[in-house]
Amino acid sequence: MTDIAEVFHQNELFLTGANGFLGKVLLGTLLDRYPGFAHLHILVRPRRGLLACDRFFSEVLGSPPLVPIVEKITAQRGKDFLREKITVWSGDVGEPNLGLDASAAERLRGRVGAVINSAGLVEFFPPVDASFRSNVDGVEHVVAFAKGAGAKLVHVSTCYVCGTRDGLVEETEPILGFYPRRKGLEDTSFNHAEEIRYVRALIRQIHDSSLRLRSGSPTLTGAEARTGVAASGAENGTSRELAERLVTLGKHRAASWGWVNTYTYTKSLGEQIIAAAESLDYAIVRPAIVESALRFPFPGWIEGGRTATPLVLMALDGMKEWPVREDTPLEVVPVDLVASAILMVTALLLDSRSERLYQLGSADVNPIHLGPLVSLLSEQSRKREYNNHARTAVPYVVRKLTGAPSDSRVRFVTAEELRPRRERLQKRIGRAEDILAATRRMLAVARLPGTSSLAGWSTTLRTLGLQASFRDQTLDQYLPFVLHYRYIFESENIRAAFALISENDRKLVPWDPERIEWKDYWVNHQVRGIQKWIQPETARNWTVRV
Amino acid sequence: MAPNEVGEGTVEKQTLEVFRELLAELGSPRAAEGISMNSSLDRDLGLGSLERVELLVRLEFRFHTRFREEIAQQAETPSDWARAILDGYKSGSDAPKRGYRIVQPTREAPPPPDSARTLIEVLRRQAEIEPERVHIHLLEEDSGQDISYRQLFETASSVAWGLLARGLRPNETVALMLPTCADFFDAYFGILLAGGIPVPIYPPARPNQFEEYVRRQVGILRNAEVRFLISFDRVKAISEIMRVSIPSLVAATTVAALREGASRGAPAVEPAEIATLQYTSGSTGDPKGVVLTHANLLANIRGIGWAVKVRPTDIGVSWLPLYHDMGLIGSWLFCLYYAVPITILSPLAFLSRPERWLWALSNSKSTLCPAPNFAYELCARKIPDSALEGSAGGGQLDLSPWRVAINAGEPVLPDTLAHFAQRFAKYGFHAESFVPCYGLAESSVALAFPPTNRRPVIDSIRRQEFQSEGRAIPVPRTRHDPKAIRFVANGKPLPGHEIRIVDEEGELVDERVQGRLFFRGPSMTSGYYGNLKATAEIMTEEGWMDSGDLAYWAKGEIFVTGRRKDCIIKSGRNIVPQEVESATADVAGVRRGCIAAFGSVDAATGTERMVVVAETRATARNDILRIEAAVVKGVDDRLGIPPDKVVLVPPHSIPKTSSGKIRRNETRILYESGQLRAGKRPPWVQLLRLWLGNLGNWTRLKVRHAASWIRREYQNAALSMTAAVSGLFVRLMPGKKAAARLAQIASRLALALTGQRVKVMGTEAIPLGKPAVLMANRAGALDPLVLAASLPAPFLIADSSVLSKLPRELRFMFRPLVVQPLQRNGVPPGGTLRERVREALGSGFAIVAFADAPPGTPPQASGFRLDAIDAAARASAPIVPVGLRGTESVFGAHRHPGGAPHAEVLVGGVIRPEVNGHRALTESRQRIREAIVRLCEKEN
Numbered sequence A: 001m002t003d004i005a006e007v008f009h010q011n012e013l014f015l016t017g018a019n020g021f022l023g024k025v026l027l028g029t030l031l032d033r034y035p036g037f038a039h040l041h042i043l044v045r046p047r048r049g050l051l052a053c054d055r056f057f058s059e060v061l062g063s064p065p066l067v068p069i070v071e072k073i074t075a076q077r078g079k080d081f082l083r084e085k086i087t088v089w090s091g092d093v094g095e096p097n098l099g100l101d102a103s104a105a106e107r108l109r110g111r112v113g114a115v116i117n118s119a120g121l122v123e124f125f126p127p128v129d130a131s132f133r134s135n136v137d138g139v140e141h142v143v144a145f146a147k148g149a150g151a152k153l154v155h156v157s158t159c160y161v162c163g164t165r166d167g168l169v170e171e172t173e174p175i176l177g178f179y180p181r182r183k184g185l186e187d188t189s190f191n192h193a194e195e196i197r198y199v200r201a202l203i204r205q206i207h208d209s210s211l212r213l214r215s216g217s218p219t220l221t222g223a224e225a226r227t228g229v230a231a232s233g234a235e236n237g238t239s240r241e242l243a244e245r246l247v248t249l250g251k252h253r254a255a256s257w258g259w260v261n262t263y264t265y266t267k268s269l270g271e272q273i274i275a276a277a278e279s280l281d282y283a284i285v286r287p288a289i290v291e292s293a294l295r296f297p298f299p300g301w302i303e304g305g306r307t308a309t310p311l312v313l314m315a316l317d318g319m320k321e322w323p324v325r326e327d328t329p330l331e332v333v334p335v336d337l338v339a340s341a342i343l344m345v346t347a348l349l350l351d352s353r354s355e356r357l358y359q360l361g362s363a364d365v366n367p368i369h370l371g372p373l374v375s376l377l378s379e380q381s382r383k384r385e386y387n388n389h390a391r392t393a394v395p396y397v398v399r400k401l402t403g404a405p406s407d408s409r410v411r412f413v414t415a416e417e418l419r420p421r422r423e424r425l426q427k428r429i430g431r432a433e434d435i436l437a438a439t440r441r442m443l444a445v446a447r448l449p450g451t452s453s454l455a456g457w458s459t460t461l462r463t464l465g466l467q468a469s470f471r472d473q474t475l476d477q478y479l480p481f482v483l484h485y486r487y488i489f490e491s492e493n494i495r496a497a498f499a500l501i502s503e504n505d506r507k508l509v510p511w512d513p514e515r516i517e518w519k520d521y522w523v524n525h526q527v528r529g530i531q532k533w534i535q536p537e538t539a540r541n542w543t544v545r546v
Numbered sequence B: 001m002a003p004n005e006v007g008e009g010t011v012e013k014q015t016l017e018v019f020r021e022l023l024a025e026l027g028s029p030r031a032a033e034g035i036s037m038n039s040s041l042d043r044d045l046g047l048g049s050l051e052r053v054e055l056l057v058r059l060e061f062r063f064h065t066r067f068r069e070e071i072a073q074q075a076e077t078p079s080d081w082a083r084a085i086l087d088g089y090k091s092g093s094d095a096p097k098r099g100y101r102i103v104q105p106t107r108e109a110p111p112p113p114d115s116a117r118t119l120i121e122v123l124r125r126q127a128e129i130e131p132e133r134v135h136i137h138l139l140e141e142d143s144g145q146d147i148s149y150r151q152l153f154e155t156a157s158s159v160a161w162g163l164l165a166r167g168l169r170p171n172e173t174v175a176l177m178l179p180t181c182a183d184f185f186d187a188y189f190g191i192l193l194a195g196g197i198p199v200p201i202y203p204p205a206r207p208n209q210f211e212e213y214v215r216r217q218v219g220i221l222r223n224a225e226v227r228f229l230i231s232f233d234r235v236k237a238i239s240e241i242m243r244v245s246i247p248s249l250v251a252a253t254t255v256a257a258l259r260e261g262a263s264r265g266a267p268a269v270e271p272a273e274i275a276t277l278q279y280t281s282g283s284t285g286d287p288k289g290v291v292l293t294h295a296n297l298l299a300n301i302r303g304i305g306w307a308v309k310v311r312p313t314d315i316g317v318s319w320l321p322l323y324h325d326m327g328l329i330g331s332w333l334f335c336l337y338y339a340v341p342i343t344i345l346s347p348l349a350f351l352s353r354p355e356r357w358l359w360a361l362s363n364s365k366s367t368l369c370p371a372p373n374f375a376y377e378l379c380a381r382k383i384p385d386s387a388l389e390g391s392a393g394g395g396q397l398d399l400s401p402w403r404v405a406i407n408a409g410e411p412v413l414p415d416t417l418a419h420f421a422q423r424f425a426k427y428g429f430h431a432e433s434f435v436p437c438y439g440l441a442e443s444s445v446a447l448a449f450p451p452t453n454r455r456p457v458i459d460s461i462r463r464q465e466f467q468s469e470g471r472a473i474p475v476p477r478t479r480h481d482p483k484a485i486r487f488v489a490n491g492k493p494l495p496g497h498e499i500r501i502v503d504e505e506g507e508l509v510d511e512r513v514q515g516r517l518f519f520r521g522p523s524m525t526s527g528y529y530g531n532l533k534a535t536a537e538i539m540t541e542e543g544w545m546d547s548g549d550l551a552y553w554a555k556g557e558i559f560v561t562g563r564r565k566d567c568i569i570k571s572g573r574n575i576v577p578q579e580v581e582s583a584t585a586d587v588a589g590v591r592r593g594c595i596a597a598f599g600s601v602d603a604a605t606g607t608e609r610m611v612v613v614a615e616t617r618a619t620a621r622n623d624i625l626r627i628e629a630a631v632v633k634g635v636d637d638r639l640g641i642p643p644d645k646v647v648l649v650p651p652h653s654i655p656k657t658s659s660g661k662i663r664r665n666e667t668r669i670l671y672e673s674g675q676l677r678a679g680k681r682p683p684w685v686q687l688l689r690l691w692l693g694n695l696g697n698w699t700r701l702k703v704r705h706a707a708s709w710i711r712r713e714y715q716n717a718a719l720s721m722t723a724a725v726s727g728l729f730v731r732l733m734p735g736k737k738a739a740a741r742l743a744q745i746a747s748r749l750a751l752a753l754t755g756q757r758v759k760v761m762g763t764e765a766i767p768l769g770k771p772a773v774l775m776a777n778r779a780g781a782l783d784p785l786v787l788a789a790s791l792p793a794p795f796l797i798a799d800s801s802v803l804s805k806l807p808r809e810l811r812f813m814f815r816p817l818v819v820q821p822l823q824r825n826g827v828p829p830g831g832t833l834r835e836r837v838r839e840a841l842g843s844g845f846a847i848v849a850f851a852d853a854p855p856g857t858p859p860q861a862s863g864f865r866l867d868a869i870d871a872a873a874r875a876s877a878p879i880v881p882v883g884l885r886g887t888e889s890v891f892g893a894h895r896h897p898g899g900a901p902h903a904e905v906l907v908g909g910v911i912r913p914e915v916n917g918h919r920a921l922t923e924s925r926q927r928i929r930e931a932i933v934r935l936c937e938k939e940n
């Protein structure tokens, strides 16, 4: 049996990505369950004018899930406990040597037992260079750092690195040389190092060509050149185009090998860098979709508008036609189980008893299928509608405009069926706007009142159109996971790991997805959590992440 | 010789001299003697396209001039040439070039439309996401044009409206008789968008023979039941005549006429299931239109894409004719699918000046390009060095980006590969780029591909054993055997396709033994359009198709060695010898029924020459000359291609079978070895038999259609009835065991009632009446049914997800077989899979755990449940690997005419998983998977 408390008492840990959704819960679990840990180093990048240290204390320790834990622990162990046990390092995994200076690296050498790398860019389709910076270069630097410090590495990846696959994804599939369209082990067409070199060269080319465009912009007149007006305009144009080209590049590279987005493509490259690293002891942890907490720090804690949140919000908004496959399980794991698993794996790795790869899913023991899930959510939305009259107007108008059926039954449709309806909606909105504009002009000419309320209407309409197309775009990003493919992630290794830890530890860091009552979880944790912690924020900005 | 020194008379004299030399070299000294300024190149001299290229080169060399390209293919007589030479002097050589430059898109290709089910979806998607991306660089003379996806989609849409306005209805066929030009692309997709089926037919090489030529295609047009013919302007003039002989034809028209209406987006018409009819032969006699569905084409295109490892930066070039599968599917549609920009030039442009092809490759920085063997040979031999020198303005000829040089469509000659690689190495060509592959129209276009980036693998084998016994015994590397035969490796079948080599009895042959090449797979045609007889001839019961080619396996690769069916490939066309023979038979003086036409590979040009051997009693020289000329003319009239060589022999020279059939292959061997001598007896019985055989074809066709409809309806009804009724009883059964047994009996009944056969092997390995876990791959939706019907003992099902794809009645029947463990605390409803397996084993049942993957996933790529293996290990129950094959064709909608579907259930030996921890489990899984892979790959 591995005694986790003992292992953490012997080994110092180095954590990246602590500011993230997962990182916070991970940190909280460690503080709350194993306060006897030797020492914790945390890498934080300074941002928005805040120093790394300040960011850590305000954004992390001051965040809702951690405040009670911090209070409890300082009450028990004194004020200076955290300052003594935690060192915050200012750095960035995208920089060589994690952006640490030589003396810092020197001080860390030989001290750290394991590096836990939870830093990552979780955006689906970012410009490819940004994704590379966090998920590829970042991993390269973390690997170099861990090797230099003589530490082992726990890397947080994602189950969806499997890409366009259908059915059970086995944990035994070799990491190196993997690409989703691989035709078996003899197929050696994919070489991560070559791919990385190739894409880096393309990124450089794209940057160079846009530089050339900018410096050679020949249309500047003397006056413009002096004021710089046109120049900055042109620059904006090219930088938008530059970003677009980089986004497209990532999309294409990912898709041509069979990954569903740039994120999973770069995450897989990151895994392969680790698997190829010589003399590095490592474990890769692949959570599926990380969702709100089951128990810790408190049920329903969730942060950011990531993962399946947009889908939940759409359901709550009364969406009736779902481009999903009813018999597809949604592979979700609560964030606290993921944090438990990572700590468990870290301890086993330090104890030299771990496997190389751990998938963290739930559908292989306890699937929740999209059919029942969507029905459940829309039931919730009906209850909500009842309480919230203001919301009913919009779905009603949308329904009228799209010609969608008005009964409240949920329907499962294919993407093809949805497409013409979307087009029709946009067309009708356009037409209605034209009519409104014409009427307004007439009223204005005739000097009749009412122009301002008409203007209000057309703004509403336009917003409606934008919202609808935004929703469609968001939905499209999810299609691979809910319609095109059906994923089940084998999670046998973590179950085996759970059997290797002590009875007491099993209570402290539980792994029991088979016990989740999904109905209760979705209604009472997930939906409530989203309403409580996310809703206000997402209205501004739906970031789409897995 | 300076131009001004030459008078008209001298030019004529020297022109004729060049002609004579060439004819003498080609082995037609007689034609050389009779030549005059007005002899017809086709009829009197029998000069085909390739010889015309040779003429061009020689005349240019002799007169130090450059011709307009068309002259090579359009000149009718030597005097046309002479005129061209004199014109050339007057106007000076190089005409000023209009500046068309190939500009490639800066962005990489978007990801391929993997979920598209039709070509229309493919085009629509490309036009949506990259509307302005250039799709085709169409080179015309020295100018050219770019065609973007948006352009193609819009023009094709207006063509579609034009067709609909003229009354085209869904699933009707439209013939497309156009040379390589922008209209072709528009018309092809126009027809698809209008719900029709395009039937590309080769256009006449020389427009002045147009009327005569169209009449020759009547056989095809009638067989295809075409409603419209899209062609040149002149076609209208003759549509009246055609309407008489083609009853289905509504009108002959042009793309310009079809586009006249206003454009209003694409029409919303359900696309036809069939994407193309590809006629491989049939100007006269027996038309064979290969039916290719969208699914066939897309499967093939995806297969090729996988084989050549398409990259988003790839660039294509093609001069191949668009009416031919390699040009249409392998080049154009392939590039459309992968959004690879393709530079297209016409076959005539290539034939007149092969270097244009190489320059197109170089100027477009092409990475992918297919061509038949003779094209490589032509380039290696016939292009003057001067034509390869860098142009004044442009750069050097650079073939270094060319990474996939497909050589296919006719036999690949090792020498050609060597010549080409040798000559063009200095222009950056790598021998590793050669991809000698194998395909045929019946498999859409491609069937087998070698790995890319590998030098061609050449197998040297002993001639003696090969020719007498068909055994391919390799010549030891160390010894040089001048008589050895050499074949080029064609690689492995495309993913999802299978090839088997069998002997005349249909038994599999050993490695390195020549046999008949059979194949099957998603690219395979369902048969010839409206020609059940020809279809039945090449289909086997088990759904294999006879390629008509001979081949052997060696080193895991296929070596195609020759053709079993007698068919001549010339200028990318398949010519059926019977047609040539029947044309020859009409010539007075030729003995009917004593004619053999065949193709003979000419090592010098790397292509096939069409040879006609005919018996005649004539002996006088003049008569012989007359008959020879008449044969050339007769064949050219009928097929549009003159024979390369006519050999007149005395009676009884041509070998025949005892039943009087011509032995073309033996005649060919005699011809090639120069031994055509007297044979034995004259058979005309065969003709009579042929004629009788055609009677009653029509009635049989109708009856078969009706029969297959009835059978399908009956099968569906029988299946649902059996399942629904038995399902009720299954549910009423008191225990699981009884339920499982009843479901098993019902499954057998259902299969028996519907006449489905399942081949079962190795079931004795299953421990009867004892707990066991059966692990099986997923081959088709009906796997549970097929398995239930074929296993000796009843079983339960571990996971209900396999039932989700079954018809409702079957789901109803099988549902009770899914184990439901008792509700326990902390366990999800229905239990985990591990618990369900444990529960079944605990109560003494056998239980099936299918791979968790969509039906049809190969076992290598399927996920097998580790928890099921774990449960078996803990209960010390044995695991039985089961391989399923062909279950997708049970009750399949696409039944092969004449062939019954053939599902197979192959049971392997018992595997006992070790209880020894986690690692041991994953190792057991590996063994189970390997066992299933072996079962599924086993040859019967």
Ligand SMILES: NC(=O)c1ccc[n+]([C@@H]2O[C@H](COP(=O)([O-])OP(=O)(O)OC[C@H]3O[C@@H](n4cnc5c(N)ncnc54)[C@H](OP(=O)(O)O)[C@@H]3O)[C@@H](O)[C@H]2O)c1
Pocket (backbone or CB within 6 Å): A016, A017, A018, A019, A020, A021, A022, A023, A044, A045, A047, A091, A092, A093, A094, A095, A117, A118, A119, A120, A121, A122, A133, A134, A138, A156, A157, A158, A159, A267, A286, A287, A288, A289, A290, A291, A304, A306, A307, A545, A546
């Ligand atoms: N959320 C999911 O559903 C999910 C599912 C599977 C796997 N994962 C994986 O789990 C990990 C954490 O996910 P999350 O949901 O917690 O994401 P998150 O909330 O976006 O957090 C990501 C963290 O990584 C840090 N980071 C990114 N780039 C960095 C860089 N160049 N240098 C230093 N730090 C950097 C971020 O720091 P800043 O605060 O400075 O931006 C942030 O703290 C990721 O690796 C992700 O791939 C997540």
